[in-house]
Every structure is written in C-alpha cells, then in structure tokens.
Amino acid sequence: MILSLALFLVYALQVLGQTGLQNQSIFPFNPPAFPLANTGWYASVVVDDKEHRLLGQYNDTEDTPNLTLTEFTATRSTFVMTAGGMQFNMSFLSKKITLLSLPFLYLYVSAQSTDGIAHRVRLYSDIEGGLIAGDTSDTITWKSEETDDASQYVVLSMQLQDQERFVVTDLLARHLTAYYVFKKINGTTTSWSISSRDNTRGIFVSNPSSGTLNNQADSNFRAALIAANESDTPALGAVRDPSVQYRTPENVIENRRPYFMSTFGSINDATKFFLDDFPRAKTSAQMLDDQIIGVAEAISPEYGALVSLSTRQVMGSMDITLPEPADDGTWNNTDVRIFMRNVGKIGSDSGQKYKYCGCTLSSLSSLSIPYCNQNSPSYLLEYAATNIGSTYPSAVADGINDPHVYGIDDESRFRYSTIFLINIVKASANMIIMALAYSLASGNGTLLRDHYNLLQNWADYLVDNSVSFTNQSSGHFSTNSDFVSDNQANLLLKYLRMAKIAEVSGNITDQERYNNSATTVMERWQNETISPSYINFILNDSNSNGMMYNLCADKLLGLGVVPQMVYDVSTIYYQNLSVPKDTFEFGYALTGSPGQNTTTHWMMFAAGAESDPDMQQLFISKVYEYASSNLNDQPFSSHYDPDTGLRFSSGLGVNTPTVGSMFALLALK
Numbered sequence: 001m002i003l004s005l006a007l008f009l010v011y012a013l014q015v016l017g018q019t020g021l022q023n024q025s026i027f028p029f030n031p032p033a034f035p036l037a038n039t040g041w042y043a044s045v046v047v048d049d050k051e052h053r054l055l056g057q058y059n060d061t062e063d064t065p066n067l068t069l070t071e072f073t074a075t076r077s078t079f080v081m082t083a084g085g086m087q088f089n090m091s092f093l094s095k096k097i098t099l100l101s102l103p104f105l106y107l108y109v110s111a112q113s114t115d116g117i118a119h120r121v122r123l124y125s126d127i128e129g130g131l132i133a134g135d136t137s138d139t140i141t142w143k144s145e146e147t148d149d150a151s152q153y154v155v156l157s158m159q160l161q162d163q164e165r166f167v168v169t170d171l172l173a174r175h176l177t178a179y180y181v182f183k184k185i186n187g188t189t190t191s192w193s194i195s196s197r198d199n200t201r202g203i204f205v206s207n208p209s210s211g212t213l214n215n216q217a218d219s220n221f222r223a224a225l226i227a228a229n230e231s232d233t234p235a236l237g238a239v240r241d242p243s244v245q246y247r248t249p250e251n252v253i254e255n256r257r258p259y260f261m262s263t264f265g266s267i268n269d270a271t272k273f274f275l276d277d278f279p280r281a282k283t284s285a286q287m288l289d290d291q292i293i294g295v296a297e298a299i300s301p302e303y304g305a306l307v308s309l310s311t312r313q314v315m316g317s318m319d320i321t322l323p324e325p326a327d328d329g330t331w332n333n334t335d336v337r338i339f340m341r342n343v344g345k346i347g348s349d350s351g352q353k354y355k356y357c358g359c360t361l362s363s364l365s366s367l368s369i370p371y372c373n374q375n376s377p378s379y380l381l382e383y384a385a386t387n388i389g390s391t392y393p394s395a396v397a398d399g400i401n402d403p404h405v406y407g408i409d410d411e412s413r414f415r416y417s418t419i420f421l422i423n424i425v426k427a428s429a430n431m432i433i434m435a436l437a438y439s440l441a442s443g444n445g446t447l448l449r450d451h452y453n454l455l456q457n458w459a460d461y462l463v464d465n466s467v468s469f470t471n472q473s474s475g476h477f478s479t480n481s482d483f484v485s486d487n488q489a490n491l492l493l494k495y496l497r498m499a500k501i502a503e504v505s506g507n508i509t510d511q512e513r514y515n516n517s518a519t520t521v522m523e524r525w526q527n528e529t530i531s532p533s534y535i536n537f538i539l540n541d542s543n544s545n546g547m548m549y550n551l552c553a554d555k556l557l558g559l560g561v562v563p564q565m566v567y568d569v570s571t572i573y574y575q576n577l578s579v580p581k582d583t584f585e586f587g588y589a590l591t592g593s594p595g596q597n598t599t600t601h602w603m604m605f606a607a608g609a610e611s612d613p614d615m616q617q618l619f620i621s622k623v624y625e626y627a628s629s630n631l632n633d634q635p636f637s638s639h640y641d642p643d644t645g646l647r648f649s650s651g652l653g654v655n656t657p658t659v660g661s662m663f664a665l666l667a668l669k
C-alpha cells in the first residue's frame with residue numbers, strides 16, 4: 001500500500017524541491033522523484049510568529065524554506081531546509097524494509113538555530129482524506145485514541161465509510177485504513193484535532209502566533225483531514241487487513257493478513273510499538289543502509305546509489321502476509337507469502353494486476369507461489385501465466401488460463417536477483433532461470449523437484465518456439481517490426497538451463513537429452529550469430545546487431561553454456577558503440593541504432609554479462625546518468641530513450657518494483 005502513498009508524496013516534495021534547487025547539495029543524486037512521498041501529507045513549522053511549510057502546500061501565501069540538502073538512502077529520505085534563522089532536518093524513515101515489515105513511515109524533524117539566537121519553534125503536521133480515497137466524493141470516517149498512561153500515545157485513524165474488501169478505486173484499495181500516530185512530549189504542549197483542514201492547518205497559516213487544536217474529533221464525517229501539532233516523531237501508516245485475497249493451488253480462497261498482525265493484538269498496538277521502536281528502527285535502518293552501500297559501492301559509488309534507489313522501490317510494493325489465525329488465535333508463522341503489485345504497467349496490463357513475488361526473507365513458501373499455482377491440472381497454458389490475479393489486491397488466479405503473447409519473453413525481461421530473489425510471473429524462460437537461480441543459491445533443490453514437470457513443459461515449449469513462433473511476441477516494446485520478429489539470437493539464449501534442473505532433480509535421462517539439445521543449439525547459435533565485431537541480432541543476418549543481455553543468466557548460473565569468445569565479441573561491439581561517446585549518453589539501444597528504446601533491465605543485465613571491467617562501469621555510468629539526469633518528473637522508470645534520457649509518456653515502467661536487474665552485479669559476486 002505504501003506504494004500509492006509513495007506516488008502522492010512525490011508530488012508534494014517536487015513542489016518543495018522547486019525552491020532553492022540552484023544551491024542545494026544532493027546525495028547521492030537527485031532522483032526523478034522521491035519514493036516515499038505523498039500529496040495528502042502536510043507539515044509546517046512556526047518559527048517565532050511566522051509559518052513556513054515543510055511538506056505539501058496549503059495556502060499560496062505560505063513561506064517556503066530554502067532547501068539546502070537532499071539525501072536518500074535505501075531506507076530514508078532527508079531534506080535540510082533553512083527558514084527564520086533555523087535549520088530543519090526533515091527525514092522520512094521507512095519501516096517496511098526492516099524485520100516486521102510494518103507499512104509505516106516515521107517523519108522526524110530536528111532543528112537548530114543558524115543565527116545564534118534562540119527561537120520558539122512549533123511543528124504542525126497532518127494527513128488528508130485523499131490519502132485513502134481514490135474517489136474524492138467518498139465519505140470518510142475516523143477514530144481517535146488518546147491513552148492516559150505514561151506513554152501518552154495518540155492514535156488517529158481514518159477509513160472509507162463504504163468499506164469494500166479487495167476492491168480498488170483509482171489504485172487505492174477500498175478497505176484501507178490510514179493511521180497517523182504520535183506520542184506526546186512531556187513538558188511541551190501537544191494537541192491534535194480531526195476536522196476540516198481550514199480548522200486545523202488553516203489556523204496556523206492565518207494566525208501563526210495563536211492557533212490551537214482542541215484534542216477532539218468532530219463528528220461530521222466527510223472528506224476528512226487528520227491533524228496533530230507539536231508531536232514527537234509522528235508516524236504514518238496505511239494498512240489493509242486482510243491484505244490480499246489468494247486462491248491456493250488447492251482452490252481454496254484465503255484472506256491473507258498483514259504479517260505483523262501475528263505479533264500484535266491490534267493495529268493500534270502495532271502503531272504504539274512502532275512509536276516506541278523509533279530509536280532502534282533508526283539504528284537498524286542505518287545499518288542496513290551501510291550494508292547496502294558497503295557491498296554496492298565496492299563495485300562503484302554510482303552503483304551504490306542505484307542499488308539504494310532500487311531497494312526502496314522494490315520494498316514499497318510488497319505485501320508480506322500470513323493466513324488467518326486458527327480458531328485458538330495461533331498464527332502459522334511458517335506460511336509467509338509475499339505479493340507484489342504490478343506497478344508501472346509492465347506487460348500487457350494496466351498496473352492493476354497482482355504479481356507474485358518471493359523473497360529469501362520469507363523462504364521457499366513464498367517463492368513457490370506461482371509455480372504451485374501453475375503446477376495444477378487446472379492450469380492449461382503450455383507457457384507461463386502473466387499474473388496470478390487480474391485485479392489488485394485479489395490474487396485469485398482469475399484469467400490465469402488466458403492465452404497471451406508473453407509466453408517466451410516479456411517487455412521488460414526477466415527480473416530477478418539472488419539478493420531478493422524477485423521475479424514476476426511471466427515469460428517461461430524467466431521462470432526456469434528464477435527457479436534454478438534460487439535452488440543453486442540456497443543449495444535446496446526442493447523447488448525444482450516439486451515442480452519438475454511444469455519446468456520441463458516450459459522448457460519443451462521454448463525448445464519448440466524460441467526460434468520461430470506463432471501468436472507470441474519477442475517482447476520488445478519497440479514498434480519497429482524487426483524487433484517483434486522471430487529468429488532472435490537473444491531469445492535463443494534463454495532456454496539452455498533445463499539440463500541443470502534435470503541434474504539437480506536426479507533425472508539423468510532428461511539431463512542428457514537437454515544437454516545434447518543445448519550443445520546443438522549453442523553450436524547453431526554460434527554458426528548463425530558470430531560476426532567479427534558483433535553478434536547478429538537476427539540469426540543469419542549479419543546486418544543486424546544488438547545488446548545480448550540474456551548472456552547474463554549464463555554467467556549468473558555459472559553453467560558455462562556460452563563460450564568466452566561470445567563475451568569477448570560482445571565487449572568489442574559495445575566498445576565500438578561507445579565511440580563517439582556523445583551518442584547514447586544515457587544508455588544503449590537494444591540494437592545499437594539511434595531512435596530505439598532501452599530499459600534499465602537490459603542495461604544492467606548487459607553490465608552483468610560484461611567481462612571487461614571498464615565496459616561494465618560504462619554501463620553503470622549511463623544508467624546512473626539517466627537516473628540522476630533530473631529530466632523526468634516521476635519516480636524512476638525502467639523504460640526510456642537512451643538518446644534523450646526521457647521516460648515514456650505512457651508511464652511504462654514508472655516506479656516499477658521489477659528492478660531486480662539492478663542487483664545483477666551483486667548477485668554475480
């Protein structure tokens with residue numbers, strides 16, 4: 001859910017970001033937009049008797065502070081601003097990424113005087129109903145809880161009056177509850193209110209010297225606003241409980257609950273834990289950031305930045321779930337399943353569909369979801385399905401048998417990482433590679449053995465269809481007919497792994513059969529693709545050339561199916577493309593011809609397949625150049641034009657969690 005929030009906050013921060021941009025420092029770079037932002041979220045400070053907005057905007061007469069520094073990591077975004085003789089450090093810290101996977105964010109603001117004078121500072125912050133209402137005519141209801149214990153928690157929440165489970169309006173689930181929570185600070189005045197925004201933030205804008213909130217929720221339900229003032233580290237969360245509706249392979253529909261509910265009696269309790277946990281959360285987030293930066297920066301600082309950005313994009317889209325507890329209230333903590341929404345319109349759908357995702361964090365039970373769902377007599381396609389549910393957040397395998405053109409390949413290629421082991425249900429070859437990569441990395445062949453026949457059916461489909469196919473797409477989003485044609489060298493590389501799966505599964509007959517087939521295919525491949533300084537993009541067509549990113553899987557899996565000579569030719573090709581250096585500033589097109597598109601997936605997989613370290617850095621630098629160019633006004637998009645550095649106006653690939661390719665270099669280590 002954080003995802004929908006993410007899109008909103010982004011815009012608010014862009015408004016903020018427009019000021020003082022000339023003179024701010026940005027670490028590690030200014031991404032197209034910050035992933036943890038929300039338009040329904042507002043914050044301001046009153047310094048002495050003047051109001052300055054920090055986040056969002058209420059009234060165009062409001063003063064905007066100068067933004068002097070922007071920084072992001074995998075877990076945190078920080079904005080340093082100056083106003084009224086004070087410096088404010090406003091940070092957003094995501095908890096989603098750490099162990100309990102609570103869908104909450106902390107907002108914390110620290111302040112110091114820059115002019116040596118003591119100032120009176122008050123913080124105001126609120127969230128609006130639009131945060132949970134896809135349709136602004138929806139009526140919102142709310143609740144408040146203010147504890148009178150020593151901790152003095154205040155838990156404010158809101159939801160749609162008209163609750164509907166697993167129904168979505170304008171990308172927002174209709175059974176979503178937003179929480180805005182804080183603890184009162186001893187010795188200061190903390191007040192809150194639930195009311196119209198003119199009654200809450202309006203007070204401070206029109207009369208910053210006075211203004212009070214009444215610690216009450218009004219009872220007139222409407223398009224609502226929740227407000228608090230002078231709070232200690234407020235936190236914002238959005239919870240769907242149940243999170244997901246899921247149809248098991250046994251054809252039982254389960255309501256899956258948020259994972260953290262197994263630890264807490266209620267969501268209100270979870271929010272209190274969350275508030276108390278702030279110091280620890282800060283430290284563990286810092287450790288995680290350091291860890292990610294540590295391993296990724298060993299490759300290069302630019303790579304470290306890209307991995308930080310991608311990590312949060314991935315984590316934001318996940319629902320980590322458990323089944324309903326048993327009648328006696330016990331939860332089955334081994335039955336963890338993670339679901340991922342298809343954001344960014346990757347593939348044939350419009351972003352509503354529900355993808356599965358698996359994650360080492362949750363073990364095999366999660367990773368095996370799509371395999372289980374397709375390894376069933378009721379699954380009828382000869383290739384892999386595109387999703388396990390047509391409408392987020394409902395993963396009920398409706399339409400799983402609908403024929404589609406992504407049986408061989410898909411628009412954005414396989415997206416996996418052995419760090420997070422994330423893949424999307426689509427493209428049979430990717431499913432094979434994914435299963436094998438997981439099994440080799442974990443040393444556990446159960447997944448392969450349990451789904452051997454399914455994998456083998458897909459391998460046979462690929463053997464029969466990879467070179468020439470009917471009713472399938474090569475997957476390229478290009479409109480140039482060359483690239484939707486068959487006979488593509490790149491595609492042929494995709495299905496050479498079945499022999500290893502047979503070996504792990506102990507089927508010697510199949511191992512030999514697939515080994516022989518791979519040897520013949522590879523020999524034919526070399527016969528028909530190797531030109532002196534490039535690899536033919538189309539078999540037997542020495543006038544075609546292109547980026548052979550599918551070589552990466554061979555390297556990752558360490559199978560040595562592809563001889564070193566192929567990698568060497570590939571390097572020569574990229575080196576030639578790089579001269580003159582001003583063409584393809586932001587990346588290489590799939591076929592090396594100007595005017596073509598590219599994706600970060602292709603670029604990073606090609607980097608992974610690259611054996612020349614300088615060339616590998618060049619790939620990373622180009623993707624970094626694209627990500628940091630500031631030419632795009634939406635969250636990081638995987639699909640773009642390598643000449644102009646512009647993402648697609650259709651929104652394809654925007655904020656997509658399918659950024660596994662970014663981890664390819666780490667996986668290869």
Ligand SMILES: *[C@@H]1O[C@H](CO)[C@@H](O)[C@H](O)[C@H]1NC(C)=O
Pocket residue numbers: 022023
């Ligand atoms: C930019 O920052 C530098 C160093 O803090 C300062 O000297 C300079 O005056 C600033 N420029 C503007 C336009 O604010």
Ligand SMILES: *[C@@H]1O[C@H](CO)[C@@H](O)[C@H](O)[C@H]1NC(C)=O
Pocket residue numbers: 063064065066082083084085
């Ligand atoms: C922002 O910076 C400009 C130029 O340095 C300065 O004139 C202005 O007063 C600053 N605004 C605030 C709110 O500090």
Ligand SMILES: *[C@@H]1O[C@H](CO)[C@@H](O)[C@H](O)[C@H]1NC(C)=O
Pocket residue numbers: 069078080089090091
């Ligand atoms: C701002 O706050 C964050 C979080 O505490 C901290 O990591 C960062 O160093 C601070 N930045 C500045 C410039 O104070």
Ligand SMILES: *[C@@H]1O[C@H](CO)[C@@H](O)[C@H](O)[C@H]1NC(C)=O
Pocket residue numbers: 150151186
């Ligand atoms: C706040 O003050 C009360 C009364 O003095 C005390 O019992 C409580 O422990 C304090 N709370 C915190 C969080 O310090």
Ligand SMILES: *[C@@H]1O[C@H](CO)[C@@H](O)[C@H](O)[C@H]1NC(C)=O
Pocket residue numbers: 058059060061205206207
């Ligand atoms: C903005 O604030 C000013 C000053 O308080 C007030 O006169 C004006 O009506 C406000 N505008 C809006 C759109 O709220």
Ligand SMILES: *[C@@H]1O[C@H](CO)[C@@H](O)[C@H](O)[C@H]1NC(C)=O
Pocket residue numbers: 046122123124189190191192204210211212213214215229230
């Ligand atoms: C917060 O509310 C209290 C009343 O509960 C009020 O005295 C104080 O001025 C308010 N804070 C701000 C920022 O106005």
Ligand SMILES: *[C@@H]1O[C@H](CO)[C@@H](O)[C@H](O)[C@H]1NC(C)=O
Pocket residue numbers: 332333334335365
């Ligand atoms: C808990 O979940 C696991 C994995 O799905 C399952 O094998 C096991 O039978 C479940 N245990 C109970 C008590 O339902």
Ligand SMILES: *[C@@H]1O[C@H](CO)[C@@H](O)[C@H](O)[C@H]1NC(C)=O
Pocket residue numbers: 364365444445446
């Ligand atoms: C492999 O994974 C399965 C399924 O999670 C598990 O039951 C089995 O114990 C694992 N085997 C090893 C050797 O860890």
Ligand SMILES: *[C@@H]1O[C@H](CO)[C@@H](O)[C@H](O)[C@H]1NC(C)=O
Pocket residue numbers: 470471
């Ligand atoms: C391709 O699709 C068309 C239209 O759906 C169908 O009539 C035809 O049988 C399909 N061909 C194959 C080989 O599946």
Ligand SMILES: *[C@@H]1O[C@H](CO)[C@@H](O)[C@H](O)[C@H]1NC(C)=O
Pocket residue numbers: 477478479480595596597648649650
């Ligand atoms: C690049 O992608 C865009 C958006 O899908 C498309 O309109 C354009 O035709 C593509 N360019 C080429 C050369 O295929």
Ligand SMILES: *[C@@H]1O[C@H](CO)[C@@H](O)[C@H](O)[C@H]1NC(C)=O
Pocket residue numbers: 456506507508509510
């Ligand atoms: C190997 O798999 C094939 C199907 O591809 C099956 O016919 C054969 O029985 C299997 N052999 C063993 C030893 O499992």
Ligand SMILES: *[C@@H]1O[C@H](CO)[C@@H](O)[C@H](O)[C@H]1NC(C)=O
Pocket residue numbers: 520521523524527
């Ligand atoms: C590859 O080319 C060699 C030499 O021309 C030929 O003998 C061989 O049959 C070809 N192999 C395949 C699989 O096409």
